[in-house]
Amino acid sequence: MIQIDELVKSYDGHRAVDGLSLLVQPGEIVGLVGPNGAGKTSTLRCLAGIIPSTDGKIAICGHDIVDEGVAARQQLAFVPDEPHLFDYLTVRDHMTMFARLYNVENARERTEQLLNESALWDRRHDFPAELSRGMKQKLILSCALLHDPKALVLDEPLTGLDPAAMRRVKRTVLATAEAGTAVLVSSHMLQLVEEICGRIVIIDEGNKVVEGTLDEIRDAVPDLEGDANLEAIFLKATGLDEE
Amino acid sequence: MLRALSFVLVRSVRGRLVQMARRLKDPRYLFGAVVGGGWILFWVSRGFIGRSWNFQFGPPPEMLEAAAGPIGQAGQLGIAIFLTVIGVLWWAVPFGRNSLEFTEPELHLLLPSPIKRRMLIQYGVLKSQPAILIGVAISSFFMRPGTLLGSAAVVVSLWIFFTLWDLHAKGRGLWYARLDEMSRSASWSKQILLWVVLFGVLLGLAWSGFQVALEFVAVPLPDFETDTGEAFLEVAERFVAIAWTSPLAWALTPLIWLTRPLVYGVSRGIDFGWFATLIFPVAILIAHNEWVVRSQARFEETALAQAKKRSKDATEGMNFWRRTRARRNWVAFPLRAAGRPEVALLWKNIMLVQRLPLIIAFAWPSALFGLVLLLPIMGFIPWLVVPLQVVGLIIMAIPPLFNARASRNDFRGDLLRLEIMRTLPLGGVRMFVAEVAAPVVMVMLQALFGVLIFVSVDAIVELGLVTGGMEVKQDLADYLNVHRLALVPLAIAAYVPVALVVTLLTACLENVAALAFPGWVQLGTAKKQAAAKFGQHMLVFMALSIVMFAGLLPGVLTVGAILAVQVLAWGAPLSAWELPLLGLAGALPVGAVVVALAILGGNLWDRLDPSAELLAGRN
Numbered sequence: 001m002i003q004i005d006e007l008v009k010s011y012d013g014h015r016a017v018d019g020l021s022l023l024v025q026p027g028e029i030v031g032l033v034g035p036n037g038a039g040k041t042s043t044l045r046c047l048a049g050i051i052p053s054t055d056g057k058i059a060i061c062g063h064d065i066v067d068e069g070v071a072a073r074q075q076l077a078f079v080p081d082e083p084h085l086f087d088y089l090t091v092r093d094h095m096t097m098f099a100r101l102y103n104v105e106n107a108r109e110r111t112e113q114l115l116n117e118s119a120l121w122d123r124r125h126d127f128p129a130e131l132s133r134g135m136k137q138k139l140i141l142s143c144a145l146l147h148d149p150k151a152l153v154l155d156e157p158l159t160g161l162d163p164a165a166m167r168r169v170k171r172t173v174l175a176t177a178e179a180g181t182a183v184l185v186s187s188h189m190l191q192l193v194e195e196i197c198g199r200i201v202i203i204d205e206g207n208k209v210v211e212g213t214l215d216e217i218r219d220a221v222p223d224l225e226g227d228a229n230l231e232a233i234f235l236k237a238t239g240l241d242e243e
Numbered sequence: 244m245l246r247a248l249s250f251v252l253v254r255s256v257r258g259r260l261v262q263m264a265r266r267l268k269d270p271r272y273l274f275g276a277v278v279g280g281g282w283i284l285f286w287v288s289r290g291f292i293g294r295s296w297n298f299q300f301g302p303p304p305e306m307l308e309a310a311a312g313p314i315g316q317a318g319q320l321g322i323a324i325f326l327t328v329i330g331v332l333w334w335a336v337p338f339g340r341n342s343l344e345f346t347e348p349e350l351h352l353l354l355p356s357p358i359k360r361r362m363l364i365q366y367g368v369l370k371s372q373p374a375i376l377i378g379v380a381i382s383s384f385f386m387r388p389g390t391l392l393g394s395a396a397v398v399v400s401l402w403i404f405f406t407l408w409d410l411h412a413k414g415r416g417l418w419y420a421r422l423d424e425m426s427r428s429a430s431w432s433k434q435i436l437l438w439v440v441l442f443g444v445l446l447g448l449a450w451s452g453f454q455v456a457l458e459f460v461a462v463p464l465p466d467f468e469t470d471t472g473e474a475f476l477e478v479a480e481r482f483v484a485i486a487w488t489s490p491l492a493w494a495l496t497p498l499i500w501l502t503r504p505l506v507y508g509v510s511r512g513i514d515f516g517w518f519a520t521l522i523f524p525v526a527i528l529i530a531h532n533e534w535v536v537r538s539q540a541r542f543e544e545t546a547l548a549q550a551k552k553r554s555k556d557a558t559e560g561m562n563f564w565r566r567t568r569a570r571r572n573w574v575a576f577p578l579r580a581a582g583r584p585e586v587a588l589l590w591k592n593i594m595l596v597q598r599l600p601l602i603i604a605f606a607w608p609s610a611l612f613g614l615v616l617l618l619p620i621m622g623f624i625p626w627l628v629v630p631l632q633v634v635g636l637i638i639m640a641i642p643p644l645f646n647a648r649a650s651r652n653d654f655r656g657d658l659l660r661l662e663i664m665r666t667l668p669l670g671g672v673r674m675f676v677a678e679v680a681a682p683v684v685m686v687m688l689q690a691l692f693g694v695l696i697f698v699s700v701d702a703i704v705e706l707g708l709v710t711g712g713m714e715v716k717q718d719l720a721d722y723l724n725v726h727r728l729a730l731v732p733l734a735i736a737a738y739v740p741v742a743l744v745v746t747l748l749t750a751c752l753e754n755v756a757a758l759a760f761p762g763w764v765q766l767g768t769a770k771k772q773a774a775a776k777f778g779q780h781m782l783v784f785m786a787l788s789i790v791m792f793a794g795l796l797p798g799v800l801t802v803g804a805i806l807a808v809q810v811l812a813w814g815a816p817l818s819a820w821e822l823p824l825l826g827l828a829g830a831l832p833v834g835a836v837v838v839a840l841a842i843l844g845g846n847l848w849d850r851l852d853p854s855a856e857l858l859a860g861r862n
Binding site (some may be wrong): 108 | 586665
């Protein structure tokens, strides 16, 4: 479970995230969308413990990310938008390292399974410099899933992927949620969010604008047609349709 | 057009200064700036203490006199020889051919714009100037020139020297870039011509140097023990008398002329003669600039590739993909999935330096050394014993002090991968310890290799397999009231804990500095070595050295206090049997400093907010 209560993140007095609250239940996939500079990346970075929050509380499976940081991070996996991998480690080295960091049982079988699923098994001896951006993205996702996290946070997971890889990642995310993991996805690919997320949160200027299932947010945003898709809802909710 | 490019340059410098000033709003950086500024101020002004306020804060007059005399001439000749050898190697070895450095935005904006190629290269050349000027300013402080005019002479001379160095590096890079564009046969013929010229230069240098050396050793050396200063002066005078009129000096005249403004300025300040010394270096500078800006090499593609490489922060990875399949399977040591997670970071960081299994990495040079050791045992090169022992001592002494600084397989590399590192399930102190472990392990392996060399050579001497060895050993054993056979094991037992804490201290300081001031510490493994960075590196090196010696002080004081009480107060002579205990006594207080640094580093990691320094622009 991922729980965010009244999260505030300020940079030099500017509030990038301004009192955001969010709950992702086990087995649920929640989509976090918003225009550029809305505070999505700041929220995810605070959630993953990469940057400290200015105020508010974040808990992963009941563990506070500040007070019980190690226990919280043990249950968490974060997939960043830009895969900054270790250039001197091969694909298999990455998996070996993550297996030890999280003390993964049956690491060898799990590694083989995940690398096969992401079509990286044949590239297991390759260094990141030899992989395409999409392959790197798949590798970091495989590393993230190695320890069966209870909370999965994905920042723009489909960037740089080809259509087949996109489908594979979508299937992986759905399967992970089905296994009981709470999944939070941030993406500008609204079609993806619409397709896989059970609930959607639209934020703007650090605040939550609207939250709910697609039908709920369609009803919550005024002046929308009955069959409006997420793009139309998003543009209307954030006022970008007037531009 | 140059005006527009100058505008871009000035605005870039201004932007950097504003960014630096804004960073001072953070108390950490303000504190660091005050301490660092205070230290520089102290360094500059310490010459005033006890002297009149006449800006005579330079070297003592006798040193200036010596610089103007034969010692200065010998120094110029030495520098010229050094520059020739370095220059030849630099041209011959195909490393670091980067020439003009542009950022990705600069290339995308400037290349399509209607700017003459010459202007673009000139802009690339001018871009180095702010860093060169900082380097010159810092280097001038360290040289502590004499009068104000002397200071001005040093600044101008160093600026010419550094700019020339920078231009030469760029010219060399463009020359090689041009070579890559030629056909294979044309490229090879030019390359072979270059090697012939370089070989000829080295051969000429060696031959003329040998002639000077033959003449020099024909007369016995003076007695250094009676009056060392006089003896040095006599040796320098004799060397200059022989070398200054030899073909060696004639051949090196252009390089001697390049250093002449600096030597003249330091010793005599600015007068008409100094301006005359500038003519040749300035002419060479102008010629170098023309050589660079008129280059026909297609630098754009190389510069774009370099800019992309830099922006990806992935420079260290590029050497690895060329490895063979077999080498890709090598690992420093097998890593099982179960166990302490810190070991995973140790494993990863050692892999940055080498994939070769550690046992092989240690055994291979040991076996090689064993073969070398066979030579004196078999009666060949018997004099090799003492040099080998000296090499062992050097390997024992140098790595603990300096090598952890250079390896950079710790936070200095990992702070570039925060999205992974910050999400790992490790508390701050454990993370810090895991990060410093790899450089410490690598350095200790080097130090232990030094121990192996020293002990092995000592053993074959004691076993009577060779004659020789360090004569001082018996005297030392007598002084320390111990049998000579016990001396080395006892000294090694004292050395190991001391080497370990010194290495830990060095590694901890580097990492605490990286966590406390990530905006000031150069991150990543590619440490830029250029004229422009020379001064800054020197400054950081000096600052960290001072902090390191402050960290070692508790250990030194503890050992000093024990010895004072024992020898002075109780009158009990020092015994070698105490050495291991003294080593421990010295190591424990330093170990306490290391523990304090680890806790500090761990807390810094836990509280690190990398938003401004490390993650800005990565949204």
